[in-house]
Amino acid sequence: MNKIEEIKEYISLLENSSLSVLEIEKEDGTKIHLEKEHPAQQIFNASPIGAYQPTATDVPTPAPVQPQAPAAQPAAPEEDAKTVNAPIVGVFYAASAPGKAPFAPVGKKVSKGSTVCIIEAMKCMNEIQAEDDYEIVEVLVKDGDLVEYGQPLFKVK
Structure with missing residues (x-):
């Protein structure tokens, strides 16, 4: 090539x-x-000299702006809830192979150093290990999802 x-x-x-x-x-x-x-x-070029320029009569007048209700405040995060975030960009896998039990299902207590998931990056399977002892409260991504650096993967306590 x-x-x-x-x-x-x-x-x-x-x-x-x-x-x-x-x-x-x-x-x-x-x-x-x-x-x-x-x-x-992206940079948009201005129209060339001599090109059509709208006049005040060509431009419709905007409708009056209606006041909006205040936006709902997000729920306060649980004080003891933490997240495990993706250390790299790649594809998230909850188990070692399709049909196998997930490394870290909801409710599982994991210890420091144990594998919680795999992230595939550039055809390399990277085992992601727990950085501390905790319990999995919620899995925030689906098996096979593309994850970004720093994206929360699990809620833990």
Whole structure:
């Protein structure tokens, strides 16, 4: 595969994923850094000189703004509820294989160092271990979901 085709393949992978940055370092020392442009970062050009410009009669007057009810306040978090967050970006797996029992179901007490889930990143299966002793209160993601760095995976106490 020539380098142009390889780069096009990397671009296609980035465009068809939820990732915003892709960095690759090859064995020969070649580094590739690709970033998606976020909609908020897009720059829109002004219309060229002589192009149509709306006048005051072309623009409809906005409707009066109705006052809205105050937004509901979020519920106060439980004082003793903590979360276990994803240490990397990847695909979340609750068990070692499909059909197997999950590592950390609701109600299970896990000890420091025990595996709570697997996150697959770049075809590597990464076992995520408990950083402390706790009980699983709620599993916040589904098996096979793509998770982001820092995303809460479990509620624990």
